[in-house]
Amino acid sequence: MHTVIIGGTRGLGREVARHFSAQGHKVSVIGRKAPADADSQLPGVRYWLRDVTSDQLTATLDEALAYGGPVNHLVFLQRFKGEGDQWAGEMATSLNATRLAVEHLTPRFAAGEDCSVVLVGSIVGRFVSEGQPVGYHVAKGAVAQMAKFYAVTLGRKGIRVNCVSPCTFVKEENAEFYNSKSPAIQELFKETIPLGRMGTSGDSTGVIAFLCSPAASFVTGQEIVVDGGVSLLSQEALARKLRQV
Numbered sequence: 420m421h422t423v424i425i426g427g428t429r430g431l432g433r434e435v436a437r438h439f440s441a442q443g444h445k446v447s448v449i450g451r452k453a454p455a456d457a458d459s460q461l462p463g464v465r466y467w468l469r470d471v472t473s474d475q476l477t478a479t480l481d482e483a484l485a486y487g488g489p490v491n492h493l494v495f496l497q498r499f500k501g502e503g504d505q506w507a508g509e510m511a512t513s514l515n516a517t518r519l520a521v522e523h524l525t526p527r528f529a530a531g532e533d534c535s536v537v538l539v540g541s542i543v544g545r546f547v548s549e550g551q552p553v554g555y556h557v558a559k560g561a562v563a564q565m566a567k568f569y570a571v572t573l574g575r576k577g578i579r580v581n582c583v584s585p586c587t588f589v590k591e592e593n594a595e596f597y598n599s600k601s602p603a604i605q606e607l608f609k610e611t612i613p614l615g616r617m618g619t620s621g622d623s624t625g626v627i628a629f630l631c632s633p634a635a636s637f638v639t640g641q642e643i644v645v646d647g648g649v650s651l652l653s654q655e656a657l658a659r660k661l662r663q664v
C-alpha cells in the first residue's frame with residue numbers, strides 16, 4: 420500500500436503519517452521543513468522537503484511514485500502560513516496545488532483497488548471565524564466542493580474522494596497552550612461543544628483512517644464535520660450557554 424500525504428510533517432498530517440506507517444504502508448510525505456527527529460525515522464515513511472506551490476510539484480510526485488508505486492491513498496492537509504499576499508498564498512497552496520496533484524496522480528492510482536483521496540477542509544468553509552483571513556474561508560469552502568467534483572468524475576476509476584472538516588483541535592504543537600496556559604478556553608469549548616470537550620488531532624486522524632479503509636468503500640463526495648456537534652447549535656442556544664441564561 421502506498422499513501423501520499425501532502426502536509427504530513429507536523430500537526431494533524433504528522434499524526435496521519437504515523438497512522439499509515441503503523442499500518443505498514445509505504446508513506447510519501449511532502450512538506451517544506453523537516454519533521455521532528457523521532458518522525459524522520461518512522462518505518463516506511465520518506466520525506467520530500469518541497470514547497471507544493473513550486474514548479475517542482477509534479478516531479479516530486481513522480482519521485483514519490485518511484486519510491487512507493489501506484490497510489491492507494493492521497494491525503495491533503497497543507498494550508499498557507501507565510502508572508503506576503505494571504506489570498507494568493509492560500510489559493511496557490513490549498514487549491515492550485517491540490518488540483519494539480521489530484522489530476523497528475525489520477526492515472527497513477529492502484530488499478531482495481533479501492534483508492535481514496537481525503538481533502539482536509541475546516542468548519543470555516545461554512546461558517547465565519549473573524550480571526551482567519553477571507554482567503555482561508557474561501558479556500559476551505561472550495562476544498563469541500565472539489566471533493567464533490569472529483570468524487571463524481573473519478574468514481575468510475577475506483578477513486579473515492581471525501582472531505583474532513585474539523586473545528587479547532589488540540590495537536591502536539593498547541594497542547595501546552597490549550598491544556599495548561601489557557602484553561603479558560605478549554606472550559607469554553609467544554610461548555611459549548613455537545614460532546615463536552617475540545618477536539619484533538621486524533622479525532623480527525625480517525626476519520627481520515629476510516630475514509631481510507633475498506634469500511635468506507637461506498638462513501639464518496641461527503642464532507643464529514645469533526646466538531647463534537649457544535650455546529651448543530653443555534654445562535655440562541657450558543658448565546659444562552661455563554662451567558663448562562
Ligand SMILES: NC(=O)c1ccc[n+]([C@@H]2O[C@H](COP(=O)([O-])OP(=O)(O)OC[C@H]3O[C@@H](n4cnc5c(N)ncnc54)[C@H](OP(=O)(O)O)[C@@H]3O)[C@@H](O)[C@H]2O)c1
Pocket residue numbers: 425426427428429430431432449450451452453469470471472495496497498499500512539540541542584585586587588589590
Ligand atoms: N489546527 C486546527 O485547529 C484546524 C482546524 C480546522 C481545520 N484545520 C485544517 O487541518 C489541516 C492541518 O492543520 P494543522 O493545524 O495540523 O496544520 P499545520 O500544523 O500548519 O501543518 C500543515 C502542514 O502542511 C505543510 N505545508 C504548508 N504549506 C506548505 C507548502 N507550501 N508546501 C508543502 N507543505 C506545506 C506544513 O509543513 P511546512 O510548514 O514545513 O511546509 C505541515 O506539514 C489544515 O488544512 C488546516 O487548515 C486545522
